[in-house]
Amino acid sequence: MARPNKQGLDYFSFDVDFFENEKIEAISGEFGTKGEIIAIRLLCAIYRKGYFIVWSEMLKMKLLKNVKGISKDLLEAVVLRLVKWEFFNENLFNSANVLTSQSIQMRFKEATKRRKIVDYSQYWLLEKVNININPQAPEVNVNINPQSKVKESKVKKSKEIGKKEFLPTPPKNKNLDFKNLNIEQRAQDFKKEIWEEVKDTEWANDKAELRKFWEHWSEHGKRDRKMRYEKEKSFCIKKRLRTWFDNAEKWNTNGTYKNTNIYTYTQVCDAVTSKSKTFDDFEKYKKKDGIWYWKLKTHDL
DSSP states (O other): OOOOOOOSOSOOOOOTTGGGSHHHHHHHHHHTHHHHHHHHHHHHHHHHHSSOEEOOHHHHHHHHHHSTTOOHHHHHHHHHHHHHTTSSOHHHHHHHOEEOOHHHHHHHHHHTTTOSOOOOOSSOOSSOOOOOOOTTSOSSOTTTSSOOOOHHHHHHHHHHHHHHHHSOOOOSOTTSOGGGSOHHHHHHHHHHHHHHHHTTSGGGGOHHHHHHHHHHHTOOOTTOSSOTGGGSSOOOHHHHHHHHHHHHHHBOTTSOBSSTTEEOHHHHHHHHHTTSOOGGGEEEEEEETTEEEEEEOOOOO
16 A cells, blocks of 8 residues: 655755844844744644644644743743744734744745645645646655655755855845945935835825834844845835834834733733733734734633
8 A cells, every 4th residue: 555645844954044043033032042942843843744833732732742841831922922023924823823934835845846746725825836746646756755865956955055045135126236236235225215115105204214114124234244124035115114104103112002901922922921921811802914912801800
């Protein structure tokens, strides 16, 4: 009897700059090495199944068993932070409790490109894929399942990854010669792109907030090849501006929500981490612009 087709991976590519990723650095800064271990464990669990996994009670219990010295509250706080920092797709997490992302799916697609049959039917975030089902093919992906560990293909893949990491992501203006522009020139071009988006809108009147937006997304270190916005997998200026100005209306200058009874993911996690509250004390309040807000549960007397 032939083996059934395998959807998951036996191994997956792991970037050497994983711990320098700004999202992982944020997790490490808040939760230490336990946060990093949880992130890696989640990636392993996802790729073992395929390109997504459901954030279920069973998965939580497995992680609590395998990662020593963590609590359920800490585990859930780390996952919420990973969702907030867009390490995982927020919309799928909120709507279906699913952990996945575009970058995870890109790696999965690359790893399984030689398979004859791959199921992309659930929670797929990338472009539509034509699933190649060959009626003459055997039931198992021959020479592909488990994954082929041919040395030559590994060398070719490592060269391609190295090339991608060395060359920065080009700016949104495709007419610019990215390699011949320094980062300060690109920052000024980015400012012009922002103005082109807002010049005919009410946002154009708020020069101070526009400058904050530009300074935030054009930020870079002395040794950085890319600005903050260039490090994003995708960046739509109009959508980011809408979120920015919506948040400016929602938040006070000291960083607190104007309605003191409403909490963001960050505030919920802070309360849980400080042990002043638990996750059971909160309930989802409402979703706006793709972001969930929470409120304290009311208890009957």
